[in-house]
Amino acid sequence: MQELKLELTDHVWPLTYIDHDRKIVRAIVFDKEKNFYFVTSQRDDEFGKVTLIEISGGGVEAGEDLESALKRELKDELGAQVKIITKIGVVSDYYNVIHRHNLNNYYLVQALSFGEKHLTKDEQEKFHLSTVKLSYQEAEKAYERATQDKLGKLITARELPILRRAKELLDSNHA
Template structure:
């Protein structure tokens, strides 16, 4: 999968931070995750809003031990959207260096289409508490929404920049 970007604190203009990563992969906790740009029959994509932290994101999440990327994505989409999907293509990879959490995260993004009708999602307590809700918008509208939005949290800034990069890659 093509590496699209390495994302550092300096890329997000986080004030009071060093211009380079303090550890740059040394002593970082490593996490792999999957994301998807999911299209419905109207050619709209799923855009998740986390109202508690005021940011938008693509469906997806962490890959659990022993899980393939595809299995993790199917599980996450079922949990967050209550639907199944068919993967159709790759978008790319983004590596995030979140110094504050000593985290280096590899996020792999795919293109998918809804395969079944939506049912009730099976949200985690954290997702409920964060105010997770899903809307369906055009690709161009999703980009506009994310460009105008200003996340309020450290994590939200990384997530939104990462997922906006994925959306713009697909829109090229």
């Protein structure tokens, strides 16, 4: 199956300028029973006050390759040791409110085990990150509900196509 490539714009907040790019890795994490693992975030910042789910992941550090960054981020945020199945695709999107362009590299990974998380101070105190296990249907509904919030609209536009592609891959036994 061909990698998904999406170019999205931010129609929620006005564009004034973009002053930085962020290379990001994210993964649809599933277990043997085909449950999916996400992070929930409770925010009250420049994006507004919102609680929503996101596909786990984060920034790629200087000199780090994508797969190493992905494994590090999933260990930190979910406490997960994973097996990378395949790259799903790349989503280019923007957060106009913080003047940022995101280059999101998405993977499909299988959780092998869960252990201790290593959340940053901001992830704990500013975003209140926690792990949530959902069925595909529950995740799809959570994304659809998120479109009621400004940030949720941007995240859903980016992540719902990725979740749907992951389900196609799992259903076609590519995982």
